Amino acid sequence: MNNYTEAMMTWKLILGSENVLNSPEVLKSAETATFQTAQKIPLIIRPGNREEVQSSLKIANDFGTPVYPLSTGKNWGLGSRVPVKDAVIMDLSRMNGILDYNEELAYVTIEPGVSCRQLYHFLREKKSRLMVSLTGSTPDASVIGNVMERGHSKGQYADRYANVCGFEVVLPTGECLNSGFERFDGAKAGKVNRWGVGPVLEGLFSQSNLGVVTKLTLWLQPFPEVLQTVFFSVSDEAKLPELIDTLRDLRLSGAIRSSVSLLNDYRVQSELGQYPWERMNNKSPLSPEILRTMKAINTGMETWDGVWNGETALYSLSAAHADADEAHLRKVLGPKVDKIIFHRQNLSSMADLLEQATDPESGNIDRQKVTYTECRMLGFMGIPLAGSVPITYWKKRTPTPASDLNPDRDGCGIIWCSPTVPFNGKDIEAASEIISRTMREFGFEPNLCLNGVTDRSIDITAAILFDRDIDGEDRKAIQCYNKMLGRLCTEGYIPYRLTIHSMDALLEEKGDHTAVLRKIKRVLDPVNILAPGRYE
Numbered sequence: 112m113n114n115y116t117e118a119m120m121t122w123k124l125i126l127g128s129e130n131v132l133n134s135p136e137v138l139k140s141a142e143t144a145t146f147q148t149a150q151k152i153p154l155i156i157r158p159g160n161r162e163e164v165q166s167s168l169k170i171a172n173d174f175g176t177p178v179y180p181l182s183t184g185k186n187w188g189l190g191s192r193v194p195v196k197d198a199v200i201m202d203l204s205r206m207n208g209i210l211d212y213n214e215e216l217a218y219v220t221i222e223p224g225v226s227c228r229q230l231y232h233f234l235r236e237k238k239s240r241l242m243v244s245l246t247g248s249t250p251d252a253s254v255i256g257n258v259m260e261r262g263h264s265k266g267q268y269a270d271r272y273a274n275v276c277g278f279e280v281v282l283p284t285g286e287c288l289n290s291g292f293e294r295f296d297g298a299k300a301g302k303v304n305r306w307g308v309g310p311v312l313e314g315l316f317s318q319s320n321l322g323v324v325t326k327l328t329l330w331l332q333p334f335p336e337v338l339q340t341v342f343f344s345v346s347d348e349a350k351l352p353e354l355i356d357t358l359r360d361l362r363l364s365g366a367i368r369s370s371v372s373l374l375n376d377y378r379v380q381s382e383l384g385q386y387p388w389e390r391m392n393n394k395s396p397l398s399p400e401i402l403r404t405m406k407a408i409n410t411g412m413e414t415w416d417g418v419w420n421g422e423t424a425l426y427s428l429s430a431a432h433a434d435a436d437e438a439h440l441r442k443v444l445g446p447k448v449d450k451i452i453f454h455r456q457n458l459s460s461m462a463d464l465l466e467q468a469t470d471p472e473s474g475n476i477d478r479q480k481v482t483y484t485e486c487r488m489l490g491f492m493g494i495p496l497a498g499s500v501p502i503t504y505w506k507k508r509t510p511t512p513a514s515d516l517n518p519d520r521d522g523c524g525i526i527w528c529s530p531t532v533p534f535n536g537k538d539i540e541a542a543s544e545i546i547s548r549t550m551r552e553f554g555f556e557p558n559l560c561l562n563g564v565t566d567r568s569i570d571i572t573a574a575i576l577f578d579r580d581i582d583g584e585d586r587k588a589i590q591c592y593n594k595m596l597g598r599l600c601t602e603g604y605i606p607y608r609l610t611i612h613s614m615d616a617l618l619e620e621k622g623d624h625t626a627v628l629r630k631i632k633r634v635l636d637p638v639n640i641l642a643p644g645r646y647e
């Protein structure tokens with residue numbers, strides 16, 4: 112009997128056989144990501160509460176079996192459910208309780224399995240004036256998994272990690288820690304204050320392998336009196352640097368308090384449809400001529416036929432305030448763009464629109480009933496659609512399914528390369544040039560989005576999109592990613608987040624960062640059972 116077999120028997124005793132999965136089909140599916148991986152998953156365990164997480168980790172220590180925690184496992188483009196090194200998956204999706212909700216102070220306390228869609232329906236049922244900030248991924252992805260990766264979403268609370276507090280963390284040994292004021296029984300400010308008193312330990316648990324987060328408090332943005340979504344575009348690449356500088360100044364001055372995104376024309380087209388294999392005579396990458404014709408007939412949005420296409424939102428206190436906000440943006444941003452349009456929205460009419468488009472039985476959304484503009488507007492209101500997941504089918508030769516999109520299952524190839532760049536035109540231009548040049552060298556379209564979620568930096572998300580069912584594509588995509596990452600790091604544009612295959616691909620560091628982290632790891636995880644290799 113090997114360690115896994117013995118550990119499995121003990122896990123079955125405490126979790127029940129139905130929560131310890133080892134059928135070959137289930138394991139094979141969990142070992143499948145959106146790019147090539149070789150890691151093995153011997154088992155999946157599904158604890159149902161914090162105590163079971165604690166006991167499960169103690170068993171992992173006893174038998175020396177590595178465990179990799181997931182909230183909902185939709186880390187698509189970065190590794191999906193696949194661990195960095197061979198490990199048992201600890202699937203936390205059964206723990207999907209919304210444990211606390213406070214309308215006045217605008218927060219919810221949630222467990223790892225709570226998805227954005229679940230939270231949206233919860234708030235609607237409560238007739239809440241609060242909204243959940245959504246990512247471009249599926250609304251069925253968890254909030255906590257996204258927090259643990261320090262992901263970003265839309266709106267004023269787009270910087271996920273900046274809007275959470277009060278972590279409950281199970282350490283690899285099975286001990287349990289509460290962060291901030293939550294460490295005191297009866298503390299009144301545990302869910303409304305980030306720092307507490309004394310050292311702030313929370314930072315240790317995101318992008319790391321030092322603990323399993325079993326609950327936290329998420330702050331929510333109240334819905335404004337008037338919400339305006341602003342769409343704009345430029346048709347000339349040369350206009351991008353000045354546009355970026357203007358957007359930074361608008362953010363720093365507080366005129367824009369929401370996330371600002373800029374999608375290039377390739378990204379927009381990949382959201383609207385699939386690669387025109389026939390018109391391209393089965394060749395790749397897309398030629399500028401075909402891209403031009405696609406833009407002319409397939410923009411989906413009048414404003415978004417530019418080389419760069421932007422969106423942001425204005426949250427205003429009254430109609431008069433909204434008029435002033437709009438006038439200011441028209442004056443400052445207007446001259447820097449070729450097209451700009453403002454949409455004023457009303458929460459209940461948009462929610463009705465979603466209801467009309469949703470099949471009550473399956474919960475699937477008929478995208479034919481919602482325009483692309485409406486899709487993007489709904490995102491700023493915390494109303495969940497399928498996000499940008501259709502882009503993962505861009506290079507597939509089979510049609511994108513009408514519902515239940517699942518890039519892992521359907522052989523969709525996507526790898527995200529995500530450098531963080533100062534919020535200025537010069538650096539954005541330099542980093543985008545490296546990405547575009549490298550993508551083209553490998554025969555991929557440069558598919559880019561610039562995500563301004565904070566005032567002083569932009570996270571670029573470059574998507575390498577390919578068809579995993581075509582021989583050689585997996586290898587080419589990984590080579591492209593590695594080359595791009597190397598070139599970006601050399602120029603000082605370090606990624607804010609890593610794929611599971613590139614955890615050790617960063618530049619050599621100065622100082623003792625890694626040595627200190629190793630010391631902490633040795634103390635918190637002496638047997639090295641929690642997510643070995645993750646961000647090490």
Ligand SMILES: Cc1cc2nc3c(=O)[nH]c(=O)nc-3n(C[C@H](O)[C@H](O)[C@H](O)COP(=O)(O)OP(=O)(O)OC[C@H]3O[C@@H](n4cnc5c(N)ncnc54)[C@H](O)[C@@H]3O)c2cc1C
Nearest residue numbers: 182183184185186246247248252253256257262263324499
């Ligand atoms: C088209 C597309 C668009 C996307 N758009 C965005 C976007 O806008 N913003 C964005 O951030 N991402 C985006 N993503 C990436 C990804 O899909 C999301 O970040 C998604 O939320 C992650 O899935 P999850 O919540 O199921 O996390 P999981 O897969 O459950 O977790 C992610 C990682 O965090 C760790 N982890 C998870 N839970 C815990 C826990 N409880 N304790 C300790 N560690 C834990 C694990 O190591 C895990 O691998 C996009 C992906 C695609 C394909």
